[in-house]
Amino acid sequence: MPNILIVDDSASMRQMVAFTLKGAGYEVEEAVDGADGLKKAKTRAFNIVVTDVNMPNMDGITLIKELRALPNYKFTPLLLLTTESTDDKKQAGKAAGATGWMVKPFNPEQLLATIKKVSG
Amino acid sequence: MTIDMSKFLDTFFEESAEGLDAMESGLLNMQEGAADNELINTIFRGAHSIKGGSATFGLSEVAEFTHHMETLLDEMRAGKRAVARELVDVLLESVDCLRAMLAASKGGDAHNPERAKVLSERMGRMLGVAVESAESVNSENSTSGSQSAVGAGWRIVFSPHAHLYRTGNDPVRMLRELAELGDFKVECDTSRLPHFADAQPEECTLAWTIELRGEIAEQRVREVFDWVDGDCDLSIRKLAADPAVKSSQEAAGIDIKAPETDIKPKKPDAKAPIPDPRSASEATSIRVGIDKVDALINMVGELVITQSMLGQVGKDFDMSRVEKLMHGLSQLERNTRELQESVMRIRMMPISFAFQRFPRMVRDLSQKLTKKIDLRMSGEQTELDKTVMEKIGDPLVHLVRNSVDHGIEMPDVRRAAGKSETGLVTLNAFHQGGNIVIEIKDDGAGLPRDKIIAKARKQGLLGADEEPDDDKVCELIFMAGFSTAEQVSDVSGRGVGMDVVRKNIKALGGSVDVKSEPGKGSTFTIHLPLTLAIMDGQSVLVGQENYIIPLVSIVESIQLKPGMVNLVAGQGEVMRLRDEVMPVLRLYKIFNVASQVTDLHRGLLVVVEGEGKRVGLFVDELMGQQQVVIKSLETNFRKVAGVSGATILGDGTVALILDIPGLIQLAQQPVNVDRVIPVGHIATIAA
Numbered sequence: 001m002p003n004i005l006i007v008d009d010s011a012s013m014r015q016m017v018a019f020t021l022k023g024a025g026y027e028v029e030e031a032v033d034g035a036d037g038l039k040k041a042k043t044r045a046f047n048i049v050v051t052d053v054n055m056p057n058m059d060g061i062t063l064i065k066e067l068r069a070l071p072n073y074k075f076t077p078l079l080l081l082t083t084e085s086t087d088d089k090k091q092a093g094k095a096a097g098a099t100g101w102m103v104k105p106f107n108p109e110q111l112l113a114t115i116k117k118v119s120g
Numbered sequence: 121m122t123i124d125m126s127k128f129l130d131t132f133f134e135e136s137a138e139g140l141d142a143m144e145s146g147l148l149n150m151q152e153g154a155a156d157n158e159l160i161n162t163i164f165r166g167a168h169s170i171k172g173g174s175a176t177f178g179l180s181e182v183a184e185f186t187h188h189m190e191t192l193l194d195e196m197r198a199g200k201r202a203v204a205r206e207l208v209d210v211l212l213e214s215v216d217c218l219r220a221m222l223a224a225s226k227g228g229d230a231h232n233p234e235r236a237k238v239l240s241e242r243m244g245r246m247l248g249v250a251v252e253s254a255e256s257v258n259s260e261n262s263t264s265g266s267q268s269a270v271g272a273g274w275r276i277v278f279s280p281h282a283h284l285y286r287t288g289n290d291p292v293r294m295l296r297e298l299a300e301l302g303d304f305k306v307e308c309d310t311s312r313l314p315h316f317a318d319a320q321p322e323e324c325t326l327a328w329t330i331e332l333r334g335e336i337a338e339q340r341v342r343e344v345f346d347w348v349d350g351d352c353d354l355s356i357r358k359l360a361a362d363p364a365v366k367s368s369q370e371a372a373g374i375d376i377k378a379p380e381t382d383i384k385p386k387k388p389d390a391k392a393p394i395p396d397p398r399s400a401s402e403a404t405s406i407r408v409g410i411d412k413v414d415a416l417i418n419m420v421g422e423l424v425i426t427q428s429m430l431g432q433v434g435k436d437f438d439m440s441r442v443e444k445l446m447h448g449l450s451q452l453e454r455n456t457r458e459l460q461e462s463v464m465r466i467r468m469m470p471i472s473f474a475f476q477r478f479p480r481m482v483r484d485l486s487q488k489l490t491k492k493i494d495l496r497m498s499g500e501q502t503e504l505d506k507t508v509m510e511k512i513g514d515p516l517v518h519l520v521r522n523s524v525d526h527g528i529e530m531p532d533v534r535r536a537a538g539k540s541e542t543g544l545v546t547l548n549a550f551h552q553g554g555n556i557v558i559e560i561k562d563d564g565a566g567l568p569r570d571k572i573i574a575k576a577r578k579q580g581l582l583g584a585d586e587e588p589d590d591d592k593v594c595e596l597i598f599m600a601g602f603s604t605a606e607q608v609s610d611v612s613g614r615g616v617g618m619d620v621v622r623k624n625i626k627a628l629g630g631s632v633d634v635k636s637e638p639g640k641g642s643t644f645t646i647h648l649p650l651t652l653a654i655m656d657g658q659s660v661l662v663g664q665e666n667y668i669i670p671l672v673s674i675v676e677s678i679q680l681k682p683g684m685v686n687l688v689a690g691q692g693e694v695m696r697l698r699d700e701v702m703p704v705l706r707l708y709k710i711f712n713v714a715s716q717v718t719d720l721h722r723g724l725l726v727v728v729e730g731e732g733k734r735v736g737l738f739v740d741e742l743m744g745q746q747q748v749v750i751k752s753l754e755t756n757f758r759k760v761a762g763v764s765g766a767t768i769l770g771d772g773t774v775a776l777i778l779d780i781p782g783l784i785q786l787a788q789q790p791v792n793v794d795r796v797i798p799v800g801h802i803a804t805i806a807a
Binding site: 009010011012013015016019052054055056068074075076077078083094097098099100101104105106107117118 | 125127128129131132134135162164165168169171172173175176177183285286287288289290293297322346347350
């Protein structure tokens, strides 16, 4: 099963996402902000990274930019969680190298559908 | 897959509370006109997380409300909106309102929906939008599937740009997704494929033509390519319908099966019982820094090593190994002490937890009183036991209110006195010895000496012809039933005054006093023990019994010479020490212990101080100093005059800890031995 890194500064969102994904059999690791996420991403190669946009220390867009520059993450699906469905945020994400996005609020079913879309 | 969202609610409430605190302190630090981006970002993130979480966890009311705050903050962040006082006020009020809304969702008191509505409208007006727009929080996702285009199927030409792989997207996965939608046929176009020698493995040079048959909404097909918009050339055309399919096409137009994925968030019943409905405000868990836990683990490691070392020594023990044993034991002692210190440190929290409410409080109060006041805080990182911190909160609030209300003068008065119009209240905390000291200082008018004296006379606390010195005046304000406010104001002086403050602080084993200079301000100083559970004690021997005297209260120990002690009628024995007269208490008499040492010259006199008074305690002998763990006598037995608690000594016996202020009170009345319980009795019960 793919292993997934979740980066979000909100513990409740992290818990929800992790719980849902673990329930579906994925292996999940959590990081509390972009900087933490980058650090963890460097320790092993995750198959998928899901990150929030607004976070202290390092935001999600920067994280994606940094990850995409790493050889291990050149082709890895990197997903943004965003409440802003506006185009400029999506474009900023794309420009940084995001694979796709998921608009908050989402429910577990949507989350699993999206992850399935990029796994395997 | 159904997941009960309510299980994440507790975490959400906890982090929202933290988020709100951060927003509040951020808003309070905001300078009018100046946009501090980092600050605004922090506040924005707070609102943003609460909005995201509440929408996800089904608290739509909260989500709608937060949406406005977020939008306002977003505009500030983008520099489109200046930091104005009115804006900050609205946001602060909204923080309060959100707190109430979250508390209500958590199962506390119902909040006032009117207030949320009024605030929403105010924010809406600022944004220049109608309040209804908040609906868009949830509606922005529910648009999918409303497309009516459904046909016999689709012919899709998908030709990705070379860099597609580098976005993390993969045509294989997209084709797989398409295949799930209907009857799927694909043809690969290899015309762009370069010669093998020139092939770039990281580039995408293939293209596909897909025929997808079935009643599929165009939206569903487009969704598959949503993320690669701009990274590929895409054309999606309707397939010519088969006659068989055509007949159903009309129907299909109406029958757009709302796509199975219902995008609206699942709403768990907000009133569903949340597990563990603890009273809202009492936090029973503490956050501990990793470094503290690491230190603890280290220490335990050391302990294990020492233990195995001692085990080795004990295996085949003979006298030649005594030295090793002693060495091991002293190491064990060191480990234990360090371990104890580390464990105690876990309970220690920075005093900023108690301080953080003050910026807001002072701001609100100064607005209410139309005074101009700056609050300056320092030493917020000073650590203090969690229990002490919780109990010091109210007295601190009282003292700060007092400084703001009584201390700082109105701006015109200050100007007339040649001071700056803006008053300054300073909160400071630092460690001193085994104590933590908290200072509350204002640069106001100082204590009104004449008013205090007049009031005290009226209350009968002071004789008509008594002319108290400054210290005595300061003492007066701590006396019961004393409140200087001429009228009982809304802010302070509700009758319960400084006497309650002092009582509460004393109950923590601390003290409070005040220094004041007319026209320059006053300083309240609180001394508190770092922790309530452990203290440094001096063990003393009386007869066969050990007693512990708190080390902090000991002034000195002396050997008496004949002639130092006199018998004074009505006062008992009194000693003269360097021009100071103090009563002498014979502990063996007070506690009714049989002692060989009854001659004052043969024992020792420990001079102790409490509440500014001194007494000499007569004991047989001084034993060692040690840290003792305080056990409550009240929970195990009952309150005993002159004793504050008990502890268990190394050899397993119980020693009573003396209550010095209590003993001093005892000294002021004729000793009545009958009131005191024989100590042997206590020891058996407490053990």
